[in-house]
Amino acid sequence: MIFTEKAYGLPKENLESLFDIEARLPRTVSESSMIAPQALKTESAQAIIQVDGVLFPKSNILTFFGFGTALSDIQALMTQAASDPQVKKIVLNFSSPGGSVTGVNELANAIKAMNKPTVAYVSGMAASAAYWLAAACDEIVIDATATLGSIGVVGIYSAKSKREIEIVSSNAPHKRPDLETDAGRSVAQSHVDALESVFVSALSQLRPSLSQDRIKALGGDVRVGANAVQAGLADGLGSLQGIMQGQQASKPALSALADDEIQAAHGWKQAADKVSALRGGGNGVKPGNGAKSIKTAQGRGKLGGKEFKKPTQAGESSGGWGGAIAKFKRDYGR
Structure with missing residues (x-):
């Protein structure tokens, strides 16, 4: 050659x-x-x-x-x-x-x-x-x-x-x-x-x-x-x-x-996992790596090991994870 x-x-x-x-x-x-x-x-x-x-x-x-x-x-x-x-x-x-x-x-x-x-x-x-x-x-x-x-x-x-x-x-x-x-x-x-x-x-x-x-x-x-x-x-x-x-x-x-790869580069992976876990709560869907559990009994719950107060209405603004939950419910109809 x-x-x-x-x-x-x-x-x-x-x-x-x-x-x-x-x-x-x-x-x-x-x-x-x-x-x-x-x-x-x-x-x-x-x-x-x-x-x-x-x-x-x-x-x-x-x-x-x-x-x-x-x-x-x-x-x-x-x-x-x-x-x-x-x-x-x-x-x-x-x-x-x-x-x-x-x-x-x-x-x-x-x-x-x-x-x-x-x-x-x-x-x-x-x-x-x-x-x-x-x-x-x-x-x-x-x-x-x-x-x-x-x-x-x-x-x-x-x-x-x-x-x-x-x-x-x-x-x-x-x-x-x-x-x-x-x-x-x-x-x-x-x-x-x-x-x-x-x-x-x-x-x-x-x-x-x-x-x-x-x-x-x-x-x-x-x-x-x-x-x-x-x-x-x-x-x-x-x-x-x-x-x-x-x-x-x-x-x-x-x-x-x-x-x-792009999600990971922008730090979106953890947030995406939390959304996935939220949408799967109560239906036996396994949460993603970023969220350990979701419990909504008696108006309270946990997400990724953090406790939050569940909003009383879908449109209620409670700040923190509560506000996020309300928004996710409006977006995904859950």
């Missing part, structure tokens, strides 16, 4: 599909037709730039057949939009799993330096290298079903032919590391980790709310819709039409994120 020095910011399943598609495409397309520039699409004084499929540094047979987007094309369209006095805002419309790392950092910096407001809209996916570009925009708005994240780098290796004989110069043993050994893998791993370090550092600078600790906590995983907003990967939920009409992205309510 040899390290090909090609690195991709792309989920594994998408990378495998990419190679399969490339192998099936015809090789009869001329180079000149593959590098034909795209036309800038504008609407309501806003430029819309599509970022679809796998990302490549330059146009190739895959971008020609619609399986990807060239970073060079995005750069050209961004430059055109920036110089057009009729364009007041630039919208990048993402549906991409990522792609080649080469050129992404440069383009992200160019997007960040734009002299006009930029918005990233994600309808399907903005993962890995594609998310890097989205993070460079002033705002990220996503559909409720959009997928964001997959922050990491994949190194691609190719197998050596058994008939190949390589002689590496004495002072460059790491030029062709033997990946069948721990030492060789360590060299290759260091290359991938170095690229990831640049990726993570760039994201934390592009989006201050997305700290390096929060990125590392994702572990290369993705988040969907409201959970992506909660994780700091996006600014809000919305639609492309809403962006074009100047609507503000909506912030999902934290209560909509019914996730044990």
